[in-house]
Amino acid sequence: MKRLTEEKTKLVLEKLTKYIGTNVKLLLDRPDGVYCFRERKGRVYYVSEKILSLASMVNPDKLTSIGTCFGKFTKSGKFRLHITALYHLAPYVQHKIWVKPSAEQQFLYGHHISKSGLSRITENTPQYQGVVIFSTNNIPLGFGVTAKSTMDCKYADPMATICFHQADIGEYIRSEDSLI
């Protein structure tokens, strides 16, 4: 359990900013205590300082997880966000996409979202913006990156991809072992 180096912190925050913009501040200064990022075996955990102090008693070899795992550093040195971060990101996200119930299942199997499955989209979403996908009854389903801006979506072909799939909650089943 070690602090992130400055470079890595920058990488993580950059990634988070893609989705929640300036709300990253809210993620770090919370009313219920100070939260921080810690790295262990290439994974980044987001955890309250209180819990962190208790976890320090545990032998790092025996420790499997604390708080919430946000993602991992790939071998090429990039930071990849995991679906486990969704719980913290969904409330702060600035651009959202809602999918129709018919397209819900498709997305949960790891497919991109096409125009026909699009129910709603936040106004003024630019192209290649990180978004959180919601179902029609506001259950967060995963992350993605828009393939088209809101304006382009209007005139897009029904089969055209609107949003690229990045992570979805189906991964809890599909790749339980590789999540942590």
Add this chain to the structure above:
Amino acid sequence: MGRKAKFNDTTVPSGRGRKAKKQGDPTFPKGILVKEEKELSHRQRQRARKRLLKKQNLNKKLTKLEKTKSNKKEIEDTLTEDNVKNVTKQLKTNKKKKSLKKQLKNNNLSHEDDQMQFNSDSNMSNNEEVMRGEQQKIKKKKLLNSDTKDEIDNYNDIEEYEQNGKMDNEEMNQNEDADSSDSDVDLLPIEKANKKLKKKQEEEQKLAEEEMHDMTLQQFVFTFPTEEELAEVTNLKDIQQRIKDVIMVLSDFKRLRDVNRSRSEYMDLLRNDLCTYYSYNNFLMEKLMQIFPLDELLEFLEASEVQRPMTIRTNTLKTRRRDLAEALINRGVNLDPIGKWTKIGLVIYSSQVPMGATPEYLAGHYILQGASSFLPVMALDPKENEKILDMCAAPGGKSSHIAALMKNTGVIFSNDVNEERIKAVVGNFHRLGIVNSIVCTYDGRKLPSVIKSFDRVLLDAPCTGTGVVSKDPSVKTNKDEVDIQRCCTLQKELLLAAIDCANARSESGGIIVYSTCSILPEENEWVVDHALKKRDVKLIPTGLEFGAEGFTSYRQYRFHPSLKLTKRFYPHVHNMDGFFVAKLKKFSNIVHKNKGAEEETLN
């Protein structure tokens, strides 16, 4: 379509309108209305009077007949002394009379007379018999009695009787039972019918009783099977029947037993049969037979064959039960609340979609969890901002329940020694949105050396799983004395470690909950009893409203009386997996090492 209102002064005629249709009288189907009994008409009454008079006459004649019978006997006596020829002559004349009467030609008459002469020694009664035979040939059975009586009348010169005899006899045949006694004479026909009916009913009852008796005799007859019978492979139905029979015998042993067989022989037979029928091994079946009375044992075994209903627990961190139920119903799930004892459980009867893959499940709105797994957490009663330890957490159902009850405050330490299974804990925690967790993979027995002073500790100890046979039927065959011994030792060590981890000085807590999914007292009461001796802990009520009390005495073991505060749950009683829950409170951090050592040496 009513009458047009006329507001100018014209008077409106009353009554039904011209076009209104009057409804006819209602008609009822036959049998609904009860017909009143009409009074008898004059003629009918006259006829009834006549009938009564006739009957009285008849009775008078009957009494006369009885008198004549006695006379007849006297005559018979004289006859035997008389010359037989004389008799036959008289008979001949008699028969001629008869044949004339009936206008039948009796061809065999002469022949019969010859016969009569041959049997010169035969007396009157013999003659009568022959006559009867002749009558049968003519096939006029009905007249038989009257004919014999005719003869008698001849002797007695009672002409009157001869005329009415035939008719009388016919009537007598008809009312044989009714006229059997003179007391019946005054009875109305309905009373007679009543009497007849009563007689019939009595007879029927008698028959029924006899049949019942026979049946019970047959039922209770259970013959102890011979060795050969036992050796040969029979079908399961026979074995099932034999199990029932043996249990019946054992339930009333004094009366139904085979005198040459002892109770233990019966028990052995029953155990072997149960082992074959339910495919348990001998050892486990013996243990179960020691725990349950026989009738309950069968229920338990039957209940262990079928799966418990699937239940889910609402994740109160993300949703409410009502919203979840609504969402699931929309997906075609048939569900209901589990019961009054929990506000977050739902039981799933049927589902069109796999319950472990709905978007709601993936979003962490619920977790699949057995109803019995709610109980230890409810007993633990976690409070917000506490430090809680779950020593054997995988796959994280109970841990996540604790975290949900703490509303993501405080800290939950989830420990499990198995690194493979701990992945499920982490996965579930992230899915359910639990952020206050520390997941580690220590051996539970070494935890006190790592971290202490927990407010509450939950120990859902590894066990033989005899309560969850329906989930894992391999338990039936692969458990042995050694396995139980091993489990038991491990459980004792884990419980002592759990008690050591708890902080007695904690303001709100110092609570340890011990639970297993086994029903064997060796793994439950015995372990808790051991901990009571070794540490400064006391049992306190679990706070669960239902469940059977724990054992305070089991075979040769005598446990601490407070063990009745523990709770047992059975599949056949509570429709959940077999479970045991004990709640302990720690009073001081003193470890009774010396005391325990002394006791051990004494033992």
